[in-house]
Amino acid sequence: MPKKHLPSTVYEDVTELPPSRTARNRVKRAAHSAGLAVEDQLEPSLGVDEARSSRFLGVEGATVSFGQGDARIWPLRGVSVMFERGKLSLVMGPSGSGKTTLLSMLGCLLSPDEGSVFVDDVLVNQLSETEKTAIRQKKIGFVFQAFRLFHSLSAIDNVALGFELRDPKQSQRLEMARQLLDQFGLGDKCNQEPNELSPGERQRVAVARALAGDPPILLADEPTASLDAQAGRNICQILRNQVDEHGRTVVVVSHDPRWRKFADRTITLCDGQVEQEERNL
């Protein structure tokens, strides 16, 4: 990484990044320039300082509520979790414990009532919608329980759209999509539409779409809940490989215990609070 390009003061104290004009503009500029530009600026400072790298991805003192008055509920109450760069973290917990809510915050899709959210070392909860969209676009791949493929697009077009979203000027996207699908054993299903694929195949297409454009972070919400055992293991292995071979940071939300042996760390939520943290590997 070309460290010399980085103004040394810019990310001096990321944790205290104020919601000031300059800070916002900095992120905005970074986000609006090419995807790599953001990384170029951010990553060097991380490697240097352990304290900062611990705020690569996560929430601090995050409280989230929905509804009003008597109907108000608090899916998360003052949760602090940091996810390590280049690791596969598993978030477990009973249904309704706030797992998805946590993941939504990491995905810049939800802002907490209180607390801070860090994504790729940037304090994101003060950013504008446009800025958050840019972070999702450049930094985060999503995998959903319900696949969320575009029903009218073939497998290859779904993945190509993933490339296009990250880089609208990417002209090689069809070839790249084909390569990615090949890697996931879907080379012969490129032109099938989602409803012609098995659930396992659909989820592999979805993972390929999430990985298109090489995002550093992958967030998966119950990625195996709609799959049979065999297809589920397949997805576990694919995501594990993303960590081992590509150094991606993966957060998986699931109450599927099979994930444990694929995860570096397991965080268990209960009633909107962190109940337990354990290292697996």
Next chain:
Amino acid sequence: MKLAWQNIIHDRSRFSVTVLGVSFAVFLMVFQGSLLVGFLRAASRLIDASDSDIWITARGVQAFEFGTTLESRVREMAAGVPGVMQTDRVCMAFAVYRTPKGKQQVVALVGADPNVGKRFPVPDVPELAGEISPDAVLYDVSDRDLIAVPALPTEVEINRHRASIERQIQGYGAFLGVPFLFTSYRNAIRYLGFGPDDAMYVVLRVSKGSSVADVKQSLQERLPEVDVLTRDEFAHKSRMYWTIKTGAGGAILTAAVLGFLIGLVVVSQTIYANTMENIEEYATLKALGAPRSLVARVVLTQALLCGTVGSILGLIAVIPVINHATSLIPWIYMPWWLPAVMVVPSLTMCSLASIASVRSALTVEPGRVFRA
């Protein structure tokens, strides 16, 4: 962008329904609009056909079809007003027409001096001299079943006077179900039993160099007991009378306005419903980091495509229907600008409706993409 096209190609049946909705709406708007435009045009057709600058009518006359007679001195006095170049007379009254077979029919008999206007259908103009007699009677082709003459010329009776039907004309068809018959002024007053100096309308031309407004004002000062109107004022008055004050025009006006509104509602509803069908996918697109502009473009492309195809189909369908309808409704009229004027709001509505759905797509609750 491929997404927009693929959505349409993929969901052909839903797309067809949307297109059908839009084309129905465009059809309705253009058809009702043609009725209204045609009705308005027919309501002032004979006034517009005159080349005169000013129409003098008896006080309070609301429409061409309902004139009353003027005193004979009106024409003489008008002719004496400075700036008045030429005065002519027009009359119109209902009369009883007897077909050669003896069937009776009420007609609206119109008589006019030869110089009223080049387009005003009268027999005694120099252009027709030799072709038909100066006292010939003319009728419109759309009224041929009511007039029921086996050949031209045919002797008939109008108000028990002998008359000779000699020519079929076009574009002056029945407007109220009562056919028009046209003849020379002197002939018309004979059939109608008016005195030789009676007139119903005095129409006049202003000499070059005088202002119509000035002449109108001096006429009105000289002739305070009659109405002095420019041609366009009288045409407007007539149209307003027929559309606003009568049930017939009111119904057409209401239907046109309703057709327009229903059209817009149908267009926006179908587009909105179509977009909402895919709302989950727009939410996904947004979650995956698509900028607002891209989401908007996808939705708008689909909406405008539906709008364009639907509009074209609607127009393709409405044109033959209107042509066919002319045999039943001779005054229906679709000017060239009407389809354009109707397509613009329907496309605008498509866009507005899709903006509503884009808004829903953009403001969709983010957690939604995680729901199973």
